[in-house]
Amino acid sequence: MSSLRRLSQVFVISIGICATASQVEAQQQGTVDAGRIEQITGLKGTYSKQEKVFKISKPRNDVKVQVDGLTMPPFMGLTSYAAFKPAQGSxxxxxxxxxxxxxxVNPAMSAALDAGLEVTALxxxxxxxxxxxxxxxxGGHGDAAKLAEGVKKVYDRIAxxxxxxxxPESAFPGQIANPSSISPAPLEVVFxxxxxxxxxxFKVVVGRTASMQGVTVGNxxxxxxxxxxxxxxxxAVVDGDFAMRESELQAVLKSMRASGINIVAIHQHMTDETPRILFLHYWGKGKAVDLAKGVKAALDAQSASAR
Structure with missing residues (x-):
């Protein structure tokens, strides 16, 4: 083995020892390993000693954006961020x-889900x-390095x-024929x-119930x-809305994206309901039967996650 190769191996081992030592030190101090997060993401961050939060940010200054006639600087809210805080144990x-x-949106969402992160709103x-x-x-909960790697994959996919x-593109890929002539029977078989x-x-509707102020509300x-x-x-094009409990959201998102259906919004429609219901709006293009199978797969994933 050449001396250069031995030196290279020693250097790699040393880096690993340093990283482990910094992780241990961060855990003992009840903080996150800021240096490791910066190394993985390639972004410098700031630390709040009061809240024990380390935050990295990435301004969107690559595309000029105007809001109500104002050219938006990133300082006015046109910035991405990821914040890390110690939780249980390590x-x-x-x-x-x-x-x-x-x-x-959808490429970044798939990158986040594939990296084990959660998508909680859009x-x-x-x-x-x-x-x-x-x-x-x-969001996410786990090893700081893995979470940072997930964030990096999201930012890389955007780039x-x-x-x-x-x-930015002005339309999704694919065509939509006009006028409409959807055959109901094959879709009814799928659903x-x-x-x-x-x-x-053609439209299919699946209702569920919740309670608001002591009143049962449903379909x-x-x-x-x-x-x-x-x-x-x-x-064809399919658009629609999923009504879900919070625990069902990630399963539905993963299923829809796996079927190539685009997510266009994730939010709530109500307040003080029991159980809490989130709504996911979507848009997909392709063969009608394939789109129906994608939606049905998400319904099945939702049902499985509710058990």
Missing amino acids: QVMMMGDTALFEDE HNHFFFDQPKVYFMHI EVRSAHAD GSKGQTSKGM EMGVNTWAAFAGTDDE
């Missing part, structure tokens, strides 16, 4: 918010913004999208239930999952 909690353009923070900006909230197209039809379109009050199809059997 575990760390991570929470973050990611500023995204429309064509980045919504807008502005009106009259050009191009449109959305914010995807992420890949922008590298391929400097300007195992009858649906509604109107002017060549007709808007507590439901639905899928509506337009276009033709070969060039």
Whole structure:
């Protein structure tokens, strides 16, 4: 073995020992290993001694954004961040918010889910913004290094999208035929239930119940999952809404993204309901039967996660 190779191995071992030592030190002090997080993400962060939180941030200054005629500086809220705080034992909690353009949302979401992170909300923070900006909230609980690696993968995926197209795209890939002439029968077979039809379109609705202020609310009050199809059997679009308990959200997200269906919003429609219900809005393009199978798979995943 050459002396250069031996020196290289010693250097690698030394780095590993230092990283382990810093992790132990951070655990003993009840803090997170800030240096390791910075090393993994390639971003410098700040530490709040009062809250024991280490936060990295990444300003969105790669695309010019105007909101209500104002050219938005990142300081005004156009910034992504991930914050890390010690939890139980050696575990760390991570929470973050990611500023995204429309064509980045679903690639970034898939990157987060594939990396073991949770996606907890997706919504807008502005009106009259050009191009449109959305914010995807992420979270996780576990090893700090793995959480930081997940955040890095999300940011890298965003950079890949922008590298391929400097300007945000204005539409999802794929075609939607017009006028609509969806065949109901094959979709009813997929869902195992009858649906509604109107002017060549098809819709299926699945209701559930919750309680608000002592009153039971259900399907007709808007507590439901639905899928509506337009276009033709070969060039269709599906849009809809999933009503879910919090514990069902991640399973539905993973299933929908695995089927290539785009998530466009995650939020609540009510307050003080029991159990708490989240709503997920989506949009997909493709063959009608394939889209129906994707939605049905998410319904099955939701059902399985509720057990």
